[in-house]
Amino acid sequence: MSTYRKSWRPYIGPNDPCPPLEIKYYETPPNLYLGYQPYGLKQFDPSTALFKGTLWPALYAPYSNPYKKKREEEE
Amino acid sequence: MWVYEKKLQYPVKVSKCNPMLAKFLIEQYGGADGELAAALRYLNQRYSIPDKVVGLLTDIGTEEFAHLEMIATMVYKLTKDATPDEMKEAGLGDHYANHDNALFYHNAAGAPWTATYIQAKGDPIADLYEDIAAEEKARATYQWIINMSDDPDLNDGLSFLREREVVHSQRFREAVEILKDERDRKKIF
Numbered sequence: 338m339s340t341y342r343k344s345w346r347p348y349i350g351p352n353d354p355c356p357p358l359e360i361k362y363y364e365t366p367p368n369l370y371l372g373y374q375p376y377g378l379k380q381f382d383p384s385t386a387l388f389k390g391t392l393w394p395a396l397y398a399p400y401s402n403p404y405k406k407k408r409e410e411e412e
Numbered sequence: 413m414w415v416y417e418k419k420l421q422y423p424v425k426v427s428k429c430n431p432m433l434a435k436f437l438i439e440q441y442g443g444a445d446g447e448l449a450a451a452l453r454y455l456n457q458r459y460s461i462p463d464k465v466v467g468l469l470t471d472i473g474t475e476e477f478a479h480l481e482m483i484a485t486m487v488y489k490l491t492k493d494a495t496p497d498e499m500k501e502a503g504l505g506d507h508y509a510n511h512d513n514a515l516f517y518h519n520a521a522g523a524p525w526t527a528t529y530i531q532a533k534g535d536p537i538a539d540l541y542e543d544i545a546a547e548e549k550a551r552a553t554y555q556w557i558i559n560m561s562d563d564p565d566l567n568d569g570l571s572f573l574r575e576r577e578v579v580h581s582q583r584f585r586e587a588v589e590i591l592k593d594e595r596d597r598k599k600i601f
Binding site for chain 2: 364366367368372373374388391393397398399400401402405
């Protein structure tokens with residue numbers, strides 16, 4: 338199973354003017370891994386699919402702000 | 413030709429009065445990777461691409477207009493009751509000076525939409541790779557706007573639009589697979 342979010346640690350300089358963002362995130366959505374979609378994949382029921390924006394659980398990868406949690410933890 | 417259905421592809425609800433979000437959202441309206449650029453790019457490329465993937469470009473190009481309409485609705489709702497002072501406070505003073513509260517095809521920084529945002533190279537692989545890149549860029553734009561928005565109802569609509577970018581990218585990637593497939597070649601072993 339692939340993960341749809343990756344992270345990396347940018348260099349933190351000794352004289353950086355702002356408090357460091359220690360971890361940077363980027364998204365790696367399922368379309369990067371699926372290849373040509375195989376037949377017979379599992380489907381959402383129609384009303385769920387309309388809500389989620391895709392019929393296919395294999396393509397569903399919801400997004401949320403990865404930096405929000407960090408800020409709340411600091412407060 | 414097209415058939416118009418007088419409803420949005422996905423309901424648009426805005427629960428907070430925050431005209432500044434309209435300033436950011438306009439990036440997806442008249443920006444380089446916005447819905448207008450996407451629709452016009454795909455619907456134009458259709459004519460010179462192999463038959464097998466014309467239908468895909470028609471379908472996705474059409475859907476992009478449905479997305480454009482959703483973005484327009486969001487921007488409209490966020491600004492329709494904003495006074496000139498509120499527009500100015502939201503960073504929309506430049507916009508107001510030129511357009512009042514009307515929508516216009518420009519990006520978040522006010523640069524008007526231009527056809528140089530899109531390309532039709534005539535080479536099917538080059539065109540489809542551009543389309544894949546466009547979908548990933550639009551997905552990223554939605555992420556950055558979601559990161560700046562504190563309106564859960566608005567974010568719900570944006571999440572839907574972002575998921576559609578993922579699906580479209582998948583379909584364009586499959587179109588490349590279809591075009592590069594060697595099933596017609598006689599293989600002699």
